[in-house]
Amino acid sequence: MARIIAGVASSHVPAIGAAIDNKKTEEPYWKRVFSGFEKSKEWMAETKPDVAIVVYNDHASAFSMEIIPTFALGCAAEFPPADEGWGPRPVPVVKGHPALASHIAQSVILDEFDLTIVNKMEVDHGLTVPMNLVFGSPQKWPCPVIPLAVNVVMYPPPTGHRCFMLGRALRKAVESYPEDLRVVVFGTGGMSHQISGPRAGLINSKFDKAFLDNLTKDPKKLTKIPHLEYMREAGAEGIEMVMWLIMRGALDDKIDEVYRFYTVPASNTAVGHIILENRRKAGKHGKLKHAAARAKLDVRRG
């Protein structure tokens, strides 16, 4: 049986991708950002998931104004990096997992989540930047990826509650897949930022930190945040944080926060990052338990 072992949330600021692509990661400004992901890379190398489901949003790359799916599941065998106006990012083609993706689509649609199925799609920085942050910049990505694109560009995005419940349905779908796969779910975007209009540059660290706290200890509270409050408190584009709730919904109630990082700014945005592990471990994956315990010792910060 497949199962979800952990969730990772991370901002997906495009300038982070540009810093990687232009080899600026050692500059002090960027080092401050990237140093926060060193432990995450170690954790990921140790955890070695078989599949990653990456919840992200497209930024007018694959989807223009012509088609705006609220939830779009990538079921293709591969997803090339999109040309976002300055050529595609020099990252490996993202390999999909069509069998698990189709199974998920079938399961969640019957669970009343009417997903759009996408069999051809390019992926932009929204997906590839978080992958770089936790997988580094390898020649090829270490595991297949199922992209789940969420509309947060045109108002209204799905509600936080809907996202959380989709996460629940994702978990059920994964757990009914017969192959023994260990799956990590990514929630990306955020944290507080506004990149449009005269209020651009808004950052609200208090909101962000409370969000991180509650992601661990009281996610249901987060599912009640109305869109108006996200936009007012965390900036018009801070509403992307609803995507983190899909990740959290896909995890168990009982989780361990194994790592957290927060810094301001990366370009126009507050960067937040958290790793949550499901507490329940199947017997045959005792090794994982050991790895998790060790990661916790190494990684846990205040």
Add this chain to the structure above:
Amino acid sequence: MARTEQAYDDIPGTFVFDAERAKEGYHLNMFCMSLMKDENRKAFKADEGKYLDRFPLTPEQRDAILKRQYNRMLELGGNIYFTAKLGATDGHSFQHIAAIMTGSTQDEYAKMMLAGGRSVEGNRSKSGLDLPGKSGKGKKAKRAKAEGKHKKSKKSKSKSKKAGSKRG
């Protein structure tokens, strides 16, 4: 046609890209989208007016594009992820566009971000009717007081603790 008023129109300095704006700005955004292709970028740069003739824009939208009035584009239905492609076509970084939208220089804008960004305090609401979030209760109450909303602030201060914990 007057825009239907929405609760989020109370957020200062913000143009929420909702269905109404998306409808109004469809062709403006599709123009921006066309700039994803190099041949189109070249054609646009060679003769902006002629290139814009390909799109059924309103005169206001056309004018805002030609003058690079980024806030005006948002007001007329543009979306930032699309209009940023126009900025990129001009060879500008995102912070350059952000600086224009906020009426500051790029240097000032970058400094503000490095210093922690624009504070939410005083930037939540045009009407002053904003609900205090979990953050900045004290300051919020103070601000409300300064704005002559004393009657309200006392109440909202005692209430905000409860509301804050409810909303997270």
